[in-house]
Amino acid sequence: MTHLKLLGTTALALGLAAPAMAQEIRFMCYSDGNECEVYDDVLTRFEAANPGVDVIVDVVPYQAILENLPVQLAAGTGPDIAKVTDLGGLNEYYLDLAPYVDTGYWDASFGGTLDWYRVGDRQGYYGMHSQLTITGAFVNATLFEQAGVALPGPEATWEDWAAASRAVAEATDTPFPMAIDRSGHRVAGPAVSYGAALNGPDGPTLSDEGFTAFVQQFVDWHNDGTIARDVWAGQGGATYQDAAQEFINGELVFYYSGSWQVSRMNDQVGDFFDWQVVGSPCGPAGACSGMPGGAGIVGFEQTEHPEIVAAVIDFLAQEDVYAEVAARTRNLPAHLGVASAGVAFEDVTPAAQAALSAFAADLPDVAPAAFWYQGYPGNRAMFGITVERVSQAIVGELSVEDAVARMADDLATAMAESQ
Amino acid sequence: MAETTGQGAAAPAPTPTGDTAAAVALTKSAGAVSPRALKARGDGLALRLIAPVMRLVEIPMLGLQRLLGINLLAWVFLLPNLVLFGLFAFLPVVLNVVYAGTGGDNVLLADRPYVGARNFALLTECGSYLDPNTCREDKFWRAVWNTAWFVTLQVGIMVGFSLLTAIVLNRDIRARGFFRSVFFFPVLLSPVVVALIWKWILQREGVLNAFLDWTGIGGYNWLVDAEWAFAWSVFLSVWAHMGFYTLILLAGLQAIPRDVYEAATMDRASPWRVFRKITLPLLAPTMLVVLVLALIKGVQTFDEVYAFTGGGPGTATTFIIQYIYEEGFAGAPRLFGLAAAASLMVAGVLVVLTLVQLWVNRRNVDG
Structure with missing residues (x-):
């Protein structure tokens, strides 16, 4: 079961997140609209397909991603996955997904945005650009x-x-x-x-x-x-x-x-x-x-379950899941396949559809x-x-x-x- | 109450066994078993229950006492407090000093290069300290001068008004209790609430502008104008903290003996002379406390003004604590070293202020 938890920044700063269990993955998420709710919902399907894995979506204010997350990462108490906007700045903490995912698919799907997560000699596959702005x-x-x-x-x-x-x-x-x-x-x-x-x-x-x-x-x-x-x-x-x-x-x-x-x-x-x-x-x-610009989903090297973290991110990167999330969150897709197929945004007025186009x-x-x-x-x-x-x-x-x-x-x- | 009346009744008839007599008198006046006797019986029972438990604590303590001797044992009792203070008060101070000597933007001390006094040199590199534009860290010096002006105005106005209010509230006026609580009320509010209330009043479409529009004078965009934003920040701060100092001054006023005033009345001293020659000198020690507290609090001003103007427009209401916060935590890269150095300089100023005040105080007492 997935839990949607609203944690205050203070609780996060103090590292009050629940103690890690066997296959527990913590996903630190912030929403511009309804992103975290949608991820939480979509990830229920991932959990159903992977028994024993529990992905917990911690919804935090954007400010916590900007100010608390870097400090947590430096102290080694960060989450397993997070939705971030300081794409290159947090590079040193990213988990390279290359050993766990089909890099050919990633190259074909995300192209240039993969570079936003790369710095210097760290040229792996780090972030799935979830919303292009x-x-x-x-x-x-x-x-x-x-x-x-x-x-x-x-x-x-x-x-x-x-x-x-x-x-x-x-x-x-x-x-x-x-x-x-x-x-x-x-x-x-x-x-x-x-x-x-x-x-x-x-x-x-x-x-x-x-x-x-x-x-x-x-x-x-x-x-x-x-x-x-x-x-x-x-x-x-x-x-x-x-x-x-x-x-x-x-x-x-x-x-x-x-x-x-x-x-x-x-x-x-x-x-x-x-x-x-x-x-x-x-x-x-x-x-x-x-x-x-925009935000992307990254995994961190500090995680105890790198293969599960990679699987979660790869799951969200699959074309059907990505298209569904883009439609439900009304965000521009960075996934080239989804973008070229076009997204039928849900619950939007003609004005909003025209604006996104x-x-x-x-x-x-x-x-x-x-x-x-x-x-x-x-x-x-x-x-x-x-x-x-x-x-x-x-x-x-x-x-x-x-x-x-x-x-x-x-x-x-x-x-x-x-x- | 029964106890006091009982003792009162016994007092006029002292006997060699005063205690027994008092107890007898007490019993008589209460007309039944005395409460004190009941209480003693209860204590005995409780003691018998607790004693074995306390023995458990006592045995290791006795052992420790034998081991350490009676003088060293004091440290055992002080230890929990020392650990807490050490961890949360002294250690951060030491860490602050160490951070001030390092550079870079890494959080962990081990990853930070040692740079000596460079952070202090950066902060103090100036063509002229009076003109922030000639300084390398111009934002620091803008914040310093903003703070200096703010503290001067805020403390001056606030202490003046507090004194006035305290004197008025010390007189026999109607609904005195009500007015005393009215002036104290803002102190109870969270600084952020204070800031938001005044922001709603003063913003472009705020209450004040609605009123000014209604009167035909026309509104003004107060918070986008540097001078007005600063003036309102001073006002807001005075409004929020005045009650506290009024309360202290009021207590000081009430501690002045009545007979001095009566003597002045007999000598037909004018009210102004009474105020200057009696009230002010006798209020001086309280006034000093108020000044020290207000100055220290003034230099530390951050939360209410940050929530009120965000330090703007530009840097017009950016004070020294906000500068430290922005350098160290809000911006990128996070310059912990520079922020730590700036905070040590503020600490230095505060220590000097406190020493000056203490010195003045001692001179007053001795003189």
Whole structure:
């Protein structure tokens, strides 16, 4: 029998997880929507086929995956399996599944996403990318209609969208034309479109000409009221903040977030207004890139039952199971076979189905730099640095020039420390 | 109660066997078997039951006493407490010092390279300490100056208001008990609850802006403006902690003898003179305690402001403890060494503050 357990982060931090039994596998899971419930349900079938194996899904808040899991792993008290988003960063703890699974099938099914879990000379088969995400923009089509402004086309630039959103907001008396989540991951796609190399000739960089151009534009848009100040200026540190609630409340014309928000929009917007996904606008550098991302399921070397852990992950990686989970959780599939066959998402409105298709269609536009960034193990440090310093430039504590110089220093320090 | 009245009745007639007489008087006044006698009988029974059990404990203790001698035996009783304190108070302090001398982002000490005083050098590398922008770790110095301003304003305003409130609440006003509890009430709330309440009031579509819109003045986005966010943080902190210091000052006020005030009244001293020459000097020791506590608590401010503004906008309300938290735990890479070094510097400041206060205190007492 599978148990679904809600454990507080404190309990986890204290290592209060039940003592390990003979064939007990602990799966530390967090949900964006209903992922853990669905895994728990699907894994009941695995347990039925493998008597004596008990897979326990521990549902934890996302924060616990980010902050507690690394400490647990370093201390050797981690779970057997976890759903993680710091794909490359936790590489040293991953269990190589190669001896236990059909690597040919894995290569054919997961292709490039396998690389996101690989670092340096550890080039095995570590993670099954369970949900592929891509950043992109949601627009409130009803507001555009009311304002009598035409939606910019697929080749439209960020400046076109900014102008159109401002016009709509003015005409309809909407508080905010645009908003972008307060996250270094979210602004990376637009920055690439503005020419940021991210992985420059001298290694990772946040201070090249393209990135600076984007930061300058981003700060200018905050100063002239195009972008909602509340999101980036309303917080300190590197804290994540989204603007989904403002969009759902109809206070926002153009919201740049990502495909994982589709479920929420589907459930909460209802027929309050028409919304649609327009992908990532283009930048002056010609690219129209979003950022790929997502979460994957990995096993850890510390486990006492590596073969069972591999079997569980391999079970979830099988095409029929993967397709079922993708349909029920309404996530974009990273499994190439499932993706090419198409997923019939369950319980979605036509708007959500269209949105997911639009996000899927935007995947080929992802620039190589953005793809590299997602797999770079130091990307969390770079995300944090971006958020902190760009926020300081937005509130006026630093000039754009100083902020960019500080980002370069911070990145150098972070890279030196994490050697 | 029966006991006290019984003894009271016996007191006017002391006899050589005072105890017996008291017991007799007690029995008489109670009119039946005395409660004390009953209790004694019960104790005897309990003692007889417990004694064999206690023997079990006593035997090894006697053995230990013979082995260690009576002086060393004290350590046996102190041991459990020492172990707890050692593990959870002293060991972390030692670990903190050791971590401050290491670099890298590994959690386990064995994997961390020793870097000497580099973390301290990084923190103190500055063109001018007055301008965080010239410092290598500008965020640290921003946090230091934010904390310095915050503590000055918060402690100053809070102690001033607490004194005022305590004096008002010490007078004969109507519904005094009610007002005393009203001022103490915020202290009972969790800091996060306090922060969330004020956030709801002050956010863009909060209660205050709804009111301002209604009056026609128009709302303002308080928490996105650096100065206002800082000012509201001070306000919130004063509001939340004032009750506690008011209570201490109130106790101090009530400890001032009445006759001094009566003497002042006879001398027709003006209220201001009474306040300056009697209330303030006699309240000074309490005031000192309040100042020390408020200063230490002020430097440690984290939870309520973190939940309130998250340290923003930018770094406007980022205080030193939040800086330590962010360097060590929230961000990536986790710079435990830098965080430990910063925390030791804060500890140093707190120790100095405490020593200064102790010195002032001693001088006051001696003078």
